[in-house]
Amino acid sequence: MHFVAPSLLLGLLAAALPALIHRIGRRRARPIRFAAMELLLRAEREVSARRRLRDVLLLIVRTGLAMALPLAFARPFVEVKSDLPAVTGRSQSAVVVLDDSASMRRRGHDGTPFEVARARARAVIDHLSPDSEVALVLASEGATAPVAELSSDRARVLLALDAVPCSARRADFAAALRRATQILTGSPHGDRLIYAVTDLQATGWQEVSLPPAAAGGPELVILDVSGGAPWENRAIVGLAAEPAPEEGAQGIAVVAEIANFAAEPVHALGVTLALDGVEVARGFVDVPAHGHARKRFVHTIAGGGAHEADAVIDHDGFPLDDRRACLVEASRGLRVLIVDGDPRTVRTEDEVFFLEAALRAGGSGFSVITTLADDLGGRDLASFGAIFLANVNRPTPAVAAALVRYVEAGGGLFISVGDHIDTDAWNQELKKILPQPLGLKRTAAASPGAHPEGETVDLRPAERLAPIDRRHPLLSAFPAQGDGLSSARFFQFMLLTPLPDAPGRRVVLRYESGAPALVEAEIGRGRVLLLTTTVDREWTDLPIRPGFLPLVQEAARYLAGAPSGEATSAIAVGQKREIGLDADDRRIEIVRPNGDSRWLSPASHAGEARARRLVVFTETDEPGFYRVRAARGDGSVSDRPDAAFVVNLDVRESDPARLPDDKRPDRVATPALAGPAPQRRLELWHALGAAAIVLVLLESLLTLRFRRGRFKP
Amino acid sequence: MPTLALDPQDIARLESMSVRARVIVEGAFAGLHQNPHAGASIEFAEHKEYAPGDDIRRIDWKAVGRVDRYYLKRFEDETEMRTFLVLDASASMGYGRRGPSKLTYGSYLAAALAYLLAQQGDPAGLLLFDDRTRQYLPPRTRGGHIRDLLIALEAVTPAGRTEPGRALAHVAEMADRRSLIVLFTDLLDAPADLADRLRQVRSRGNDVVVFQILDPDEVELPYDEVTAFEAMEPDDARRLLVDPRDLAASFRRESLALRERWRQICVEARVEYQFATTVEPPAEVLRAFLFARQRARR
Incomplete structure (x- = not known):
């Protein structure tokens, strides 16, 4: 210990003062001859222990005070080795x-x-x-x-x-x-x-x-x-919702993927599922060391719309990744109606053979019903999440009107063409819902190019698809190179009549020649996808390509607004979220998990019409559910459950x-x-000053207490 | 009507013990609205000289014929009773910081009682003691006896250790018939066998009264600076250096416990207990004592 002013340490002699004063005080005590000595001695015996304690305490406090003051004034300090570089x-x-x-x-x-x-x-x-x-x-x-x-x-x-x-x-x-x-x-x-x-x-x-x-x-x-x-950690690294047809139309299955980053396995780890904030299921799962496990909860959702699913595991030292959320859409269920426009007696030659097979593929969860075009009028279209019209000749005016109503009310319609299509009738009767008017049929003139070894080769001239744009939700599940789609060949397809750009319409897939292959249009509250080729092998070999199944399944989900896992509704913390504005939306309000909200308006300087229809939200700082509301043109504000999204922790942060x-x-x-x-000087006089203040207070307190109490029996 | 209950300090200023005794007695009876010479005492008098205010139906006419003086008749339930005034004159009785010492105060009370008894023609004796009998005057009724008794009380000085039990034993030997024994002491260092001695004396048919006299300092301990307390009695080397403020509360409790203990001992031994501090007017103490006697008789 060192001192800035060591000469002031002479003041430490004052430490002897309290004891000295005490002794002088006793020497100067007045002698008195007293008769009641026996009473006095008895009283003394009764209080002597407490009195001695008080005397010792006061002596310590006063001596400490007498030492603390000169020590503090001498400014002591110590030099300690710093742990800094x-x-x-x-x-x-x-x-x-x-x-x-x-x-x-x-x-x-x-x-x-x-x-x-x-x-x-x-x-x-x-x-x-x-x-x-x-x-x-x-x-x-x-x-x-x-x-x-x-x-x-x-x-x-x-x-x-x-x-x-x-x-x-x-x-x-x-x-x-x-x-x-x-x-x-x-x-x-x-x-x-x-x-x-x-x-x-x-x-x-x-x-x-x-x-x-x-x-x-x-x-x-x-x-x-x-x-x-x-540090040992367990985390939910994935949460997906999928249809659970075994539970009926409203059945969903929520699957949580749990990772154990520790060297020891975890037994009976508690997993809880909450829907809309209400705990609906709890289970247990064993997770191997450095391994993963899945827990599947099946539940029936009451009512339509989006629901917030929240899975939580028993907390460890890092609770932030012990929960994960996703949105579950149970709008219209996943009933899919296929309208077969070219039925055949030979099953494999039927127009919808491949389509039906793809939609019914295991795990898809679709409830698929196939009907003929003539029977379409008697169907309750509103009960279907998506309708596929495959090479339908010409819809009757009644059917066409029903389809328009269906789409405008929020339905999803997939149209594929073929030889049976009456383009004039379609362009006339379904003008309102066709993304673009149908044009001439075109036969590809290009060489089919090289073929993978062992493939059945169709030597007809064919087109291929241009590189895909994965930003579209339909295509986000495909690899960047479009594997599964890029190998498909298109021998014939239907051209579409060009139209000026319109909000809500866009080309999802193109042929290499630039002609649209799949076009999307938002009509009212619904969507229409128009495939300019067939869904059988007559015009294309797409149905036998690996990409066909995910394409039609995703299309069905996309049209029905059904969940397809985290990907479509969840983003990682810090990622930006684009939110499209409906036709009548003026501004968008995003309500964060903590209740704060932000109002966003579409960028006014954006030149493209589409840019004006989007807002970009970047403050996705906290995990949780982000709700979206829209201010309409008439001044009203309403929820946009379709735009709600979830922000989850980046799973990389869970890996210790x-x-x-x-x-x-x-x-x-x-x-x-x-x-x-480096050395670091640690000043001690602050602490000594504080100690002196505490001792003064303590001395006053002790003196006051003993004067007041005077050892009451 | 002016009261005659003077403070002890005022009484000390009076010239002689006989005056003091008279003033105390008059003070006591002033409170009673009775003439102390009116012979209201029913206990001490075998014959009592008539004084204005006495009930003339009680005049003993036979005695008038014999001695040509008016005496009142004695009651049937009264018997002749001799009184022994036993005063503790040990060194500890000499304590008195702001007024008369306990010994002086006790001598005032004893003198007043002796005076009252003499007025009523009752024989009163005096025993002054410490650890031995220092002076003994047997109960008499002759004219000069009260003067000797008052002189002895005025001349007494504190000295020696206290042995009240031994004094009581001495008195018990002298009291060959039913007597009233009045003990004046502080009971501070009284030995444990005093209680047994009181019972013995009482069992012989004697009427015993104990006056415990304490200085206010021995009740409250009102000192306010560090003090070296030393014992007063010879051969007692006890000493205590202490801040009395630390002990005051505990001392008060011990003092109260001592008084309560002796009060209880006296009750159990059927001995009358009186307590007084040296700042109380002796007349009031005497009056309280007389009241107690009257109540006990009824």
Whole structure:
């Protein structure tokens, strides 16, 4: 221990004063001859223990007070070795990269890793030499830097540091270090350092690359706040809803995929399913070490519309990934009506043979009913989620009107063409719901190209599909290259009469020649998909291609508005969400899980008509259900359950694997990082001053108490 | 009507013990609205000289014929009773910080009783003791006896250790017939066998009264600075250095417990117990005592 003013320690002699005063006081005591000595001695015996205790306490307190004051005035301090790297004491330009990813929110012995990291970051900033400059960057994906330029205003940086919350996003150190390097680029200091304060979760350090220090790049110092100990974690890494036909039209199955990242298996892990906030089922599941398990809940939904499904497992130290949500749509059920426009006695030659087979394929959950065009008039179309018209010759006016009503009321219609189509009748009777008027039939003239070995070859000239755009929900499940669709050949197809761009109409698939293959149109509250070829093998071999089954199944779900798993309704934390506006929508309100809401208007400067029909929501910071409301043209505000969405934690944040030492980018030996650990002066006079105040209060309290009480028997 | 119940300090200023005794008795009877010379005592007098205010139906006309003086008749239930005034003159009785000492106060009470008895023609004796009998005056009714008794009371000084049991035993030997024994002491260092001695004396048919006299300091302990307390009696080396404020509450409790203990002992031994502090007017103490006697007789 050292003292700033050691001469003031002479004041410690005052510590003897209380004892001295006590002794003098006793010596000066007046002697009195007293008759009732026996009573006096008895009274003394009764209170002597407490009196001695009081005397000792008061003596200690007063002596302590007499010592604390001169000690405090002497300004004592100790020098302790700092656990910070030696380089922190040098003059430098520094960027502190604080890991605020979701995994930093797990519970630890000393609070959350984020709290520890923030304290370490504060220590680094505090310890930088006065002429150093510092900036603050966050490591979570898409986060903005709290202090994006080098600043010598230390207080401002610390204030920004204190205000940083821990996000639920994934870590992206590649981006954060790029940003830090960019900030340091124009620094006048010779020493440029990046301090990454992190739990070193491996998933956050993928694709990290820094320019070498020798080439003028900054030096990286990693401050590991994980303590090196692995953390065990269990998480729900997937949640999907699918139809459960065995439970009837309203039956759904919610499947939770649970991962165990620990070295020990988990037995009887509790899984709870809640629908619309009400717990409806609870079960248990065994999950092997470093393995996955699935828990399937079957439930019957009461009522239509979107429902919020929420699965929760028994909590561990990282509760954020112990729950996952998805939206379940049970609007019209999944009854599909197929209208066969070209029935054949030979089953395999029937127009809808492949279509029926694809829709009935195991696990699809569709309830498929096939009928003939002539019988369509007697059907209650509203009871079907989607209707497929396959090569239907010409709808009667009554049927056409029923189909228009069906679509405008929210139904989904899939139209495929063929030789039986009466284009004039269609263009006339179904003009309202056709995405584009039908035109001439075209026969492909191009060479069929190469064929995979072993394939049955049809040597007719054929077209292929152009690369697909996976942004469309129908195609999001297909690989980027369109595997399963790209191999399909189209010998004939129907051209469509061009129309000016219209909101709600778009080409989903095109032939290589540019002609539309699949066109979508939003009509009223419904949708229509028009396939410009057949669904049998007469005009194309698409039905025998791997992509046919998912294409028609997704089309049926898409048209019926039914769930197809997380993909269509859920996004990861931090991802943006595009929300389309209905024809009458003016503004969109998004209500976040915590109840906050944001109003968004379509971008007015967007040139494209479609751009004006979209809003983009980026504040998907917290997991949970995000509800959507729309302000209409007439001033009313109503819910848009079809646009509601779910934000879930990025599953990569659940993986506790640490970045191996040999892959740490800071493990390159750098002379600048060596050197003795810096010393830190720890002032003690504040504590002594506080102790003196406490002792004064204690002394007053003791004196007052003993004077008042005087050892009442 | 002016009261004659003077404070002890006022009484101390009076010139002699006989005056003090008279003032105390008059003070006591002033409160009773009776003439102390009117012979209201029904207990001490074998014959009582007539005084204005007495019931003339009680005049003993035979005695008038014999001695040519008016005496009142004795009641049938009354018997001649000699009184022994037993005063503790040990060193501890000498304590008195803000007024007369306990010994002085006790001597006032004894003198007043002796005066009253002499007025009524009852024989009163005096025994002054510490750990032994220091002076003994047997009960008499002759003219100069009261003067000797008052002189002895005025001259007494505190000294020695207290042995009230031994004094009582001495008195019991002297009291060859039913007597009234009045003990004045502080009972602070009274030995445990005093209770047995009281029972013995009472069992012989004697009427016993105990006056416990304490200084107010021995009730409240009102000291307010660190004090070295030392025992008063010889050969008692007990000493205590203490802040009395720490002990006051406990001391009050102990003092009260002591008085209650002796009161209980007296009740069990059928001994009358009277308590007085040295700041109370002796006349009031005497009056309370006389009242108690009257009540007991009824």
